[in-house]
Amino acid sequence: MNALSPRLRVCGIFIQEGKVLLVKHRRFASSVQFPEESWILPGGGVHYGESLTAALEREVLEETGYKCEVGRVAFIKELIFPFDSPKEKAVHHSVSIGFYGTITSGSLITGRDPEFGEHQLIVETKWIPFEQLSDHVLYPPFLSEFLRTGFESEFPNIVPLYGSKE
Numbered sequence: 001m002n003a004l005s006p007r008l009r010v011c012g013i014f015i016q017e018g019k020v021l022l023v024k025h026r027r028f029a030s031s032v033q034f035p036e037e038s039w040i041l042p043g044g045g046v047h048y049g050e051s052l053t054a055a056l057e058r059e060v061l062e063e064t065g066y067k068c069e070v071g072r073v074a075f076i077k078e079l080i081f082p083f084d085s086p087k088e089k090a091v092h093h094s095v096s097i098g099f100y101g102t103i104t105s106g107s108l109i110t111g112r113d114p115e116f117g118e119h120q121l122i123v124e125t126k127w128i129p130f131e132q133l134s135d136h137v138l139y140p141p142f143l144s145e146f147l148r149t150g151f152e153s154e155f156p157n158i159v160p161l162y163g164s165k166e
Contacts, residue, residue, distance in 0.1 A: 006078075007094040010056040011043025012101040013074055013147070014066075019127035020147055021103070022138070023063050023111075026121045037123055038139035041098060044113065056099060064125050065109035071100040074150075077140055 014021040022039040044059040046052060053070040060068045081092040110125045128136060130148060138144045 005093075007092075008046040009044060009094050009096040010046055010052050010059065011041035011096055011098050012056050012060055012068060012070065013041060013098060013150075014060075014068065014101050014103050016103065016127065018131075019129050020133070021064060021066075022126065022128050022136070023122055024124040024126075025139075026123060038137045039128070040139050041143070042125070043096070043098075052097060052099075056101070060101070061106070061111075062113070063111040063122060064106070065111060066103045066106035069102045069104050071102065074098040074100050075146070077142075079140075 012021075021042060023042045024037055024039050026037055042060045042063045043056060044063070046055040050058075056070050057068055060066055075098040077096045077098065079092065079094050079096070108125060108127070111122060113121055133144050133148060136144075138147075
């Protein structure tokens with residue numbers, strides 16, 4: 001991989017007692033396309049040589065204080081920023097793989113991103129009830145509806161990822 005390769009990211013959907021675990025982040029790029037702050041699923045970048053499940057376990061622990069078990073793939077999302085702009089060269093390109101998961105131990109904290117040092121993007125971490133999701137700005141835009149629909153239908157079975165525990 002080089003500087004012009006897409007960044008691989010992982011994130012997790014953790015649900016307990018009618019609530020979903022979310023992390024409030026500051027905007028990562030200057031743009032009117034992104035809100036100043038938004039709630040996202042816990043997760044982050046995959047290091048070279050690190051498995052997807054190990055990366056998600058590490059990121060969840062860093063951001064939330066929880067240990068987790070990674071389950072099935074829930075979605076794949078690509079972000080190219082700015083998107084399809086003939087005048088501007090892309091400054092960000094990432095592919096995120098979302099997994100269902102289970103919290104196994106730990107205590108909730110508002111964690112830190114080690115790679116950002118003093119300039120942290122994480123603002124808050126909390127369990128948000130499904131009926132309150134519409135009161136929060138979630139990113140990516142499909143996330144609120146995806147979570148609400150999945151919760152109402154008890155999240156459909158998804159084809160397991162090769163190497164996952166399910």
